[in-house]
Every structure is written in structure tokens, then in C-alpha cells.
Amino acid sequence: MPAVGEVKLNPGRADHPGEGYRSRFTHATEKATPGYYEVMLDDYGIKAQLTATQRVGVHKYTFPKGKNGHLILDLVHGIYNYDGKVLWTNLRVENDTLLTGYRITNGWARTNYTYFAISLSRPIKEYGYKDKEKVLYNGFWRRFNMERNFPEISGRKVVAYFHFDTAEESELEVKVALSAVSTEGAIKNLRAETGGKSFDELAEAARNDWNSELDHFEIAGTPDQKAMFYTSLYHTMINPSVYMDVDGAYRGLDHNIHQAKGFTNYTIFSLWDTYRAEHPFLNLIKPERNADMVQSMIKHEQQSVHGMLPVWSLMGNENWCMSGYHAVSVLADAIAKGVVTNTDEALKAMVSTSTVPYYEGVADYMKLGYVPLDKSGTAASSTLEYAYDDWTIYQTALKAGQTDVAEAYRKRALNYRNVYDTSIGFARPRYSDGTFKKEFDVLQTYGEGFIEGNSWNFSFHVPHDVLGMIDLMGGEKTFIKKLDELFTMHLPEKYYEHNEDITEECLVGGYVHGNEPSHHVPYLYAWTSQPWKTQYWVRHILNRMYRNDINGLGGNDDCGQMSAWYLFSVMGFYPVCPGTDQYVLGAPYLPSLKLKLPNGNTLEIKAPGVSDQKCYVQSLTLNGKPYDKMYVTHDTILKGGVWEFKMSSSPNKRRGLTNEAKPYSLTKGILNK
Amino acid sequence: MPAVGEVKLNPGRADHPGEGYRSRFTHATEKATPGYYEVMLDDYGIKAQLTATQRVGVHKYTFPKGKNGHLILDLVHGIYNYDGKVLWTNLRVENDTLLTGYRITNGWARTNYTYFAISLSRPIKEYGYKDKEKVLYNGFWRRFNMERNFPEISGRKVVAYFHFDTAEESELEVKVALSAVSTEGAIKNLRAETGGKSFDELAEAARNDWNSELDHFEIAGTPDQKAMFYTSLYHTMINPSVYMDVDGAYRGLDHNIHQAKGFTNYTIFSLWDTYRAEHPFLNLIKPERNADMVQSMIKHEQQSVHGMLPVWSLMGNENWCMSGYHAVSVLADAIAKGVVTNTDEALKAMVSTSTVPYYEGVADYMKLGYVPLDKSGTAASSTLEYAYDDWTIYQTALKAGQTDVAEAYRKRALNYRNVYDTSIGFARPRYSDGTFKKEFDVLQTYGEGFIEGNSWNFSFHVPHDVLGMIDLMGGEKTFIKKLDELFTMHLPEKYYEHNEDITEECLVGGYVHGNEPSHHVPYLYAWTSQPWKTQYWVRHILNRMYRNDINGLGGNDDCGQMSAWYLFSVMGFYPVCPGTDQYVLGAPYLPSLKLKLPNGNTLEIKAPGVSDQKCYVQSLTLNGKPYDKMYVTHDTILKGGVWEFKMSSSPNKRRGLTNEAKPYSLTKGILNK
Numbered sequence A, B: 001m002p003a004v005g006e007v008k009l010n011p012g013r014a015d016h017p018g019e020g021y022r023s024r025f026t027h028a029t030e031k032a033t034p035g036y037y038e039v040m041l042d043d044y045g046i047k048a049q050l051t052a053t054q055r056v057g058v059h060k061y062t063f064p065k066g067k068n069g070h071l072i073l074d075l076v077h078g079i080y081n082y083d084g085k086v087l088w089t090n091l092r093v094e095n096d097t098l099l100t101g102y103r104i105t106n107g108w109a110r111t112n113y114t115y116f117a118i119s120l121s122r123p124i125k126e127y128g129y130k131d132k133e134k135v136l137y138n139g140f141w142r143r144f145n146m147e148r149n150f151p152e153i154s155g156r157k158v159v160a161y162f163h164f165d166t167a168e169e170s171e172l173e174v175k176v177a178l179s180a181v182s183t184e185g186a187i188k189n190l191r192a193e194t195g196g197k198s199f200d201e202l203a204e205a206a207r208n209d210w211n212s213e214l215d216h217f218e219i220a221g222t223p224d225q226k227a228m229f230y231t232s233l234y235h236t237m238i239n240p241s242v243y244m245d246v247d248g249a250y251r252g253l254d255h256n257i258h259q260a261k262g263f264t265n266y267t268i269f270s271l272w273d274t275y276r277a278e279h280p281f282l283n284l285i286k287p288e289r290n291a292d293m294v295q296s297m298i299k300h301e302q303q304s305v306h307g308m309l310p311v312w313s314l315m316g317n318e319n320w321c322m323s324g325y326h327a328v329s330v331l332a333d334a335i336a337k338g339v340v341t342n343t344d345e346a347l348k349a350m351v352s353t354s355t356v357p358y359y360e361g362v363a364d365y366m367k368l369g370y371v372p373l374d375k376s377g378t379a380a381s382s383t384l385e386y387a388y389d390d391w392t393i394y395q396t397a398l399k400a401g402q403t404d405v406a407e408a409y410r411k412r413a414l415n416y417r418n419v420y421d422t423s424i425g426f427a428r429p430r431y432s433d434g435t436f437k438k439e440f441d442v443l444q445t446y447g448e449g450f451i452e453g454n455s456w457n458f459s460f461h462v463p464h465d466v467l468g469m470i471d472l473m474g475g476e477k478t479f480i481k482k483l484d485e486l487f488t489m490h491l492p493e494k495y496y497e498h499n500e501d502i503t504e505e506c507l508v509g510g511y512v513h514g515n516e517p518s519h520h521v522p523y524l525y526a527w528t529s530q531p532w533k534t535q536y537w538v539r540h541i542l543n544r545m546y547r548n549d550i551n552g553l554g555g556n557d558d559c560g561q562m563s564a565w566y567l568f569s570v571m572g573f574y575p576v577c578p579g580t581d582q583y584v585l586g587a588p589y590l591p592s593l594k595l596k597l598p599n600g601n602t603l604e605i606k607a608p609g610v611s612d613q614k615c616y617v618q619s620l621t622l623n624g625k626p627y628d629k630m631y632v633t634h635d636t637i638l639k640g641g642v643w644e645f646k647m648s649s650s651p652n653k654r655r656g657l658t659n660e661a662k663p664y665s666l667t668k669g670i671l672n673k
Helices: A183-194 A199-214 A223-235 A278-285 A287-303 A327-336 A343-353 A362-368 A379-400 A403-419 A466-473 A476-488 A521-527 A532-545 A561-571 A634-639 B183-194 B199-214 B223-235 B278-285 B287-303 B327-336 B343-353 B362-368 B379-400 B403-419 B466-473 B476-488 B521-527 B532-545 B561-571 B634-639
Strands: A002-004 A031-033 A036-041 A046-052 A056-062 A069-074 A086-095 A098-105 A112-120 A124-131 A152-155 A158-164 A171-179 A217-219 A249-251 A257-259 A312-314 A582-585 A592-596 A602-606 A616-622 A631-633 A641-648 B002-004 B031-033 B036-041 B046-052 B056-062 B069-074 B086-095 B098-105 B112-120 B124-131 B152-155 B158-164 B171-179 B217-219 B249-251 B257-259 B312-314 B582-585 B592-596 B602-606 B616-622 B631-633 B641-648
Touching (some): A002 A046, A056 A183, A056 A199, A069 A171, A086 B086, A124 A152, A152 A158, A278 A327, A278 A634, A287 A343, A327 A379, A362 A403, A379 A403, A403 A466, A466 A476, A476 A521, A476 A532, A521 A532, A532 A616, A582 A634, B002 B046, B036 B199, B046 B199, B056 B183, B056 B199, B069 B171, B086 B124, B086 B158, B098 B183, B112 B183, B152 B158, B171 B183, B217 B223, B278 B287, B278 B561, B287 B343, B327 B379, B362 B379, B403 B466, B476 B521, B521 B532, B521 B582, B532 B561, B582 B634, B631 B634
Parallel strands (some): A602 A641, B602 B641
Antiparallel strands (some): A002 A069, A031 A036, A046 A056, A069 A158, A086 A098, A582 A631, A592 A602, A616 A641, B002 B069, B046 B056, B056 B171, B086 B098, B112 B171, B124 B158, B217 B592, B249 B257, B592 B602
């Protein structure tokens, strides 16, 4: 934090602006584009500009003329801060233009090592620090003054300040390189990515990098639609993110330092969210990057004391957030689409992951075919999730030619049946003795055996065997009625209050778009005799849940999943069941979209005249040939060419009704099995 | 900690034995030899046996017949424990016979990383843990039971327990490997040093290793004298200790991981103590080991943000305990004795170390020629210490042929004169304006400008220019009188109370042997006309301060310094001024001593009939030739052969009185300069 005047070491309180080192600002002075941010810090008259390379944050501060500026380095500061989060901090003033140090924190990443190297464009004149927590045992350290101009600082709550002579030359550039390995690694990153380059050069490079990343698409649309589209694309590239020094060293799940050989190590795997559309989206647009992520997950499994692929991992930690073991879906999808080829190694990790007995009811799941409610509060949803995940292992085992494994997991993939109560047509948790939970509210999100979703939404979570699910729901007619009701019902607030991911703004009837379990649901009409309803509801959701204004998304982005859903749906197709090579068709959202494919081909998707009124697909040609299926395959997309949708204000109720037109389903349904 | 019965996770209080996991024991069941310890844990009936390799502690527990045992792994436990010392702990149950983990602590070693790998001879049946400090933010970690049989544990105050089936087979062997680098390093150490070996084999190997280490000497003497001698020898080999994995990786002062190339990295440098005799002793007995220590110190300097050699360093940390920059003395002594040859590299580190302006008054010292009392509470003693240290840099610069540097440091070596008040004949602190401190008590240890010593003792601290010091003290007669008085005066308790290193037991008159600054003082008679008095007082100190009983040493061992003093003094010579190649002669303590020198020669020191009565040297022959000097050189010792002392109950007052007989002195005194 840059400042002038009195040195303040506390951030201050929001209701007492001016009290601490923080500065007021107005959005009017902000400029924000990918890789660049600018704002005026009004309390100090300091112009702040920020850009970044992959591992280095780059700051440029212009101090008011005639005033000497200082920087505050608050090693206590953080988002979701609380007493005890910061375990230890260390800071070295290597010389008058280079700082190094690190911070170890205990938060969502249980043990998080953040090393840094900070390069300054002008020499420090004077510096010092305060440790806000009294050191209990300090030995002989304090025999001479170590609080001012003493280049080695450690403590729990260190806030340091650095004075600069900026009265004449008012600009200060600060390059902050990060590493999870060591300060040595941070210095390597600093030098490799920013050595000898000015802020302006680096900002220009960041702009160019983002330009070429966002250049995968060319679209026609309103300015709002364009902003929303490219913002979404930007979102899909934030997480997962690189977690490795320029020399390939990274901190593994075992906290040891590993060397990434032949891949780039990634972290931040919010898999309950991102297996659905984010990773499939990367398979399409950035397959090499997703292959690196898969490899990172396999290494995670090999470093895991549990022998498990990541559930929700970040910064060399597993935080066990949410449920399932959906990394297996990511691996299977990458294998199904030819993005990853080490099938045997992947399968080994998948089987290991799915058989850890102490993980959320797995021992019982393997014994009983479902997770019992007396063992887990998310018994029903976990059973549904495991069944789908197991299906992806089945698919991978088939690919690997391991028929015994395949057969075992094919059976496990049908376990979803064990938590369906056909008397009500919904999923319902069971106890170990086989009986269903007695008092049961299919609309209630809490306490009914589901995680962050109610039975109404979660019952549709059988993406790998939709026809089987339709039968359990009571057959096609009932199924369509239920889908219609889901999108149109009124859901009283008591069913979702106190959940930050489910708010009124993110509801379409009882359908919750702000949280993930239902993301595939609008596409399920494709398996029915009324597939055109997908075209209507998907457009409705695109319009309602994604806004180019301060309200933004209908829920948080969940590490790219919300945005990847948007991008797929805008293109007119969605990966309902990752692990197949199929995408279920909706309808294009924009009149024209060009996708530059990673193999060099271009796919042009045209839907002239498409609008909220003309939202229905009358007909479709792929490269001039009529196409009536309700899905396309990965290979079809990769071929590129031109897809031309003829749009209409009324649905074509005769398209896509044959069995051949329907997307993948493991079975033909319970009745036809 | 092994136990049977109820699992207790607290150690318990001393006044409530039986309350916690600790067990009562009696010394009667103890067996202790180098590399082996045994005791009966009476509360549990468990026989505990301990041995070690260089990096692995090896335990063997024999549980009572028919009872199942458990182990407590208390990651909070430590010596000098206090709330907040343990910053973070981590534990992984890799499999049912291997644990790994680490602990980061903040104590005397400000940031101390201790990684471990624990191998068990029988499988864990069940385990669990408790975190005694509530985790403030725990995210979703607790969704399923992670406190029992969950193999990954982290927290601030973790105490874990492990159950074993020992009812039938009652023995459990536990190998605890340490590393400062990583758990991977700890596993390497474990495998390299103990792989496939049983407790009994390792205990035997430890016994053999120590036997060969202690075999440097063969002595005649009483059982108590032998015990004291070999115990002292053992002490000199405990610290400094190896701080490096078997593959050469170690944690540097910058907390980064370094690779030791061509040397073994050592830590625990208690240099204010050990530069005096411990390192000179190692130069004589274990020169290769001391060369490694010197190299470790040079690497420390290169990794130091201050550009300083260690002051008091341990486990990759500098704790700044005590004063001076005495590592320069260790380097100079090793160079003077040919143990170390990279003189230029060493000199660079020495010069850098002695010119860090913010270190304890150095800026003023360089400007004024002394550390002023208004800037430092240890102004007088620091000036004396710097002056000697600077003399060692002078010597090294001469050796390196850098005459300008040599001349600068020769001048600095005379700075001791600036804190001598010739009007009282004692060292006395001065203020920046040049005036001496007004009220001044030469007997008081506290608040008079000296560190852990009074002016009476510290005034003798000019080992490099004894003749100069004698003049400042008032000439030879006064000097002898002062020395005599030092050893015979009565020092009232008020002059040393509250100092654990200075107690009545460690006083000989006003001479303090329990703390280091005076260790060379009994040898200063060698520069006078009454050198025989050294022979008397040294024997007196050997008898009084070193006991083969529970009272042990007169003060703590200070990392080998007290013991190295003993060993030198028993042999009959002492390195008063490390950095010269001279040892000042006293008299042998034992009738016969053989020293196996590292070059393969043997030195036999004979003093037939020596006793507390016959403590004076009548005459001395080296390999048959009469020898009348009051010192011997390093080369003379290395030649080996036989030294024969003729002992007598009355001193030979005519020996060693010529100028040629006197040991080194930088000047001939103030008067003759």
C-alpha cells in the first residue's frame, strides 16, 4: 500500500475512513481491462496502476509532486482474515531495491507457503517494522535496535514500512514475484518474467497476452453481449492457475518440493464445480492446458497420503470442500476426447480415489450400494455423485481394456437407483437398514441428505443414464412435467435462506443456477419428446443470470464453471455428461460466432436473426448437410466449418424425436434394461 | 512416549505424578553410555532403550507381558516450552509402519523447521489425535471424522496416539529420523542410516563409533579422572553438530535449501564460548571436522543478509546471543594451523563481518576506536572483544598478503587501549564524548558496560597483546598482584546473583570459571616472571570445577568450551590466543597421556608422580631435549614423540623467564611500542 504523510501501520476500519493506511477512492477513477487496473488513491493523491505477468504482480505508483512517499507491507493483511490465520512471516531487505520473504498461513489452504521477492525501481531511504503480536520468547534478539533499518524481520504479525525519496521523481515501480517453493524461486520468477522491463512494457505485454487468449472467438452481438462473452472467457482462464516456478519446481501435496517434468503444474481445483463445464471447455479451447491440469491432478494423487485425486485442492493442500470425487470425471473426459493419453496411469489414480473407505461414506457405499444417512449428512447426493463418477471410471476402464474393472464400475454407476424412491419419483436418502428417511421435504436444501441443493434439483443428477432416471421419475410424461414445474414453480425463501450460493436472484422457478448441481438440467429435455424446451430455458437463463453490470453473475463464478456454462450455452451446446464425447444441443445465443479451434480449424456458428423471440431452432445444417440429432460430438466440432441454424419464434416440435437423435444414456431405462 | 492403559494426551504436572502421560522412574534403573541410554518407566512397567545414528534417534520399548501398548507423539512438547512456541505441526500416517511430518517453532532458533520420518517395527492398529488449540477457520475439513484413523493431521497443538498389538510380542522399535529440509529428506536419512538394521545392531554400531572417537586418547589416572576426561572428550563432539541430510541438502540461513558441495554442513555455533578452546581443540584432534565447520560458517556469511559470519547460530538461524564476532577467530586459528586454506574467501567474510555498522556499536567503534556506553550496554567488553577479533583478521590479512587490510586491522587490534582507565588499571566504559563512566564498580557484573563478567575479569581480555595489557594494568608487579588477588579474593554474592552462569560453585576467588571470559586468565602468568603460578591455579580449577558426580561442571558446558578447557589443561597447554600457532604451557594433570594425532603420529605426555602436591614443573624435555619456553607450537605437537615433565612439590622459579620463553604478544607493551 503506497501512502504519503504520517506512517500508519493499521488498515483502519471501514466506518472510519482516514483512520488507517487505507485510502478512499471512487469508481470514476478506475480503469480495468484484462491485465491492467488503475485507480486514484484520493486520501494521498497517489495514482496506482497494476499489471501482472504469470508469477509477478507489477505496481506503479505516482506520488503527488513534492511529497516523499512510503510503502506499507502488511504481512498480516488478507481476505477472510482472523486472528491466528498468519502462522509466521519473514522479511529480508536484501539490498535497497530488493526485498524477499514469506508468509505461512492456515486458512482454507490449511498450510499455505507464499514466498515473495519484491523489486523496487528506487532505493529505500529508511525502513522499519512493527510486530503487532508480542513475541513471547525473544532470547537476546533485542540487544540492539532491530526495528529500524535492520534487514531481517520475523514475527507473527509484522507490518513493515519503507520510505522513498519521491519528491523530485514521483514514480515508483514495484514488482512482486511469488513462489510457493522458496525466496530463491521467487527471485528466479522475478528475473525471468520481468527482468529489465518497465511497468509500461509489462502492461503492454499483458494486454497482448490477453488479446491473443481472448482471440479464440469472434462474435457478433450487442456491446453488452460482447462484454459478457469475453468477460466469461476471461473468467475461464483465471483458475485453475499455474503453481510452479519458472524452473519447474513446485510444492506438492506432501509439502515437499517436486520438479514438474514434462508438464506445467496447476492448482485451485474446485472440482465439484468445474468438472461440469470448465474442464470440458478447456478440453475444447485449451486442450494442452487441460492436459497439464490432469497431469497435476495425477501427481496430487501420487503425493496424497490417501491415494486420492483432488476434491477441492489449492496451494498444495486438500480442503475437502464439497462432495464426490469428480476429478475422475475430468480425467475421463480428457481421455474420451483424446486430450490425455496416459489412460492406465489415470485409471489407477481413479480406482484408488474411489475406494478410500474413510472418505465420506465410501466404505458403506461400496458395501450397500449407497451412502446411508446415518453415516453422512449428504448421503443421497453423495450416492448420486459417486454413481456418475463411477460411470466415468467405467468408461476409462473400457478405454484401457480392463474389462473386469469396467464391469465393476458399470455396476457402481447404477447405484443412483438405490436412492430413488419411485413412490414419490425423487431421490431420497436411506438409512443403513434400507429404509428411506421418513419425514422428507423434496424442496428443502438443508438436512435432507443433499449438499447445497434440494431433492427436486438433485434428483436430476444422473447425467450418465438419463433414460434410466426418467423411468425412476415415473416415465417421460411425468419427467417433462417435473422439468417444466422446476422452471416455473415458486420456491419459498425458507428453502434456501442462509446459503450464499442460492439467492432469489439466481432462481428460475425452483431451478438454482447460482449453484452447480442443476447446470445440466435445462438440457435434459433433449432425451424427451420436447427437446425444444431446452432452447427456451437456456436462453432465459443466459438473459437472467449473466449481466454486464454490477450485479454480474447470478451467484459466484465458482472458478470458471458459471462462465464456462455461459460460453457453451451461447455457442448452442453443452457437455451434459463429461466422459462422453457428446455435447447436447441447445440453440445459439448470438447471430454469429467464430471459434478458432486449437487444431487450426475454424468453426462458424450462424443463427441469423436469433433473438429472445426467435429463440427456437427450426433446422440446422452442418457444413451444408441437414443435422437433426440433439447432440454433436467432439470430433464434429473439431472438424470446424459452418453450422447454420435457422431460427424461429415457434418451436419445431418434430426435430430430434428419434432414438438415434437422443444423446448417450448408459441404459435404455429401468423398464428396458 | 510409550505407555499402556488409558490414553493420556497431557504430560501432567510434576507435583501430580501419574496425572499425565509421563512416567516416574528411578536413577537406579538407568544405564547410560555414549550412544546408549536405558531406563525403566515404572508407571507402565515399560523398559525404554535409546540409541542413535547421526540423524536418527532409535528407540526400543519392551511393554509388560500381556498388555497392549501405545505411543504418544506430542508435537507441542519441548524444552523451554511456552504458549506460542509451536507455530505449526503436520503429521502423515504414510502407512501402518511409517509416519512423516514436521514442526515449525519459534524459539531461540527464531524459525526452526524440524521434519521427521518415524519407522515402526510393528503395524499401528489404530490411531488418532487431538488438537489442543481450537482451529479458528476450519472450512469444510470436519465434514467427516478426521480425528481417528485419518492419516493427515495438521494444527498448532497436535498430540497424537498410536495403538499397537504388543500383548504377545512385547517389543516395539521406533526409528525417528530428522531433517531440516523436508520429510523426503528425513526418509532418505532414515533409510541410509538405519535401513534393515535392528535396535541392537544400531546400538552396537553407536558404541563402536564412540569407541573409535574416544580412542584418540589413552590416559593413566583414577577412575574418576578417566570418567571426567572421556566425558569431556564426549562433550566436545556433541556440538557443533551436522545439519545436513545424507544427500548434502541443508536449510541455509536464508531459509532456502542449499546443497553442500565438498563439505559437511554444521550448526550450533556458540562462538562467544567455543572460539576459545573448543574449536582449537578440534583443530588439533579433528581438523577435517573443524574445516567443515569453518566452511559452514563461510556459507552462513554468504547467505546472511547482513554479510556476517555466525555470532550464535543454530538450525539455520542467527540468534545474536552474546557479543563480538568471534567466528573470525575460528577462521584465523584454522588458517594459522593449516587446517583451512581458502584464506582469501575467509578474509573476505571476516572483513565483511567486522564492518556491519548496525551490529552492536560497530559504526561508533570504527569511528571512535571504541564502543561508547551511550550506544551499547556492553560497550567496554565489546571493545575488548572486537580488538582481539580484529587482531585475528590482521593475522589472516598478513597470511593473504593483503598488507593494507592487515595494517587497518592491526590498528583496530589496539583499540582495547581505548577502554583502559590507567588511573585505576582496569577496563572502563567510555561515553561518545570520550569521558569514562563516572560511578564504576570493577566487581559488578551488571550495568557497568560488560557482558556476563565484571571489569576485574574482563580487563584481562587482551589475549593478543598481553604485554600491552600488562603495561595498562600498571606494569608487571601490579599485574601479578591483580592476578593473585583475582584467584583469592572474596566476591560478595551481590556481584553475580541472578546469573545462571556465575554461581558460588564456579568461583575461584573472584575468578569465574563457569562462564567463559576468563578461561585464559590462569595462563597469563606465562608472560610474567612467575609463570609457575599457572601450574598451581590450573590444577586447582581442574579439581574444583570438574566433578564426576551429579554436580558435574562448575557451570554449563557451553557447547564444549568447558570440556575443551579441561582437556587442554589436563594435557598441560592451552590456546590463550587462538589465531597464533601457540599453546601456553601449564602442567600435565595426569602421570601419563597418549594422544593419537590425526596425522598418524602419537604424542606421549609423561609426568610421573604428578599430584595435587607435586603440581609444579621442575623441568621439561621434548623428545629428550630440554625445553624451557612457556609455550609450544602447533607444529611441535603434531610431530608427536614424548614430552617428559619432571614434577615437584615446589615451583622452579627460574624457568621461562627470558623474553624468548614468553608467548606471543602483538606489542612489547605500551612503554616499548
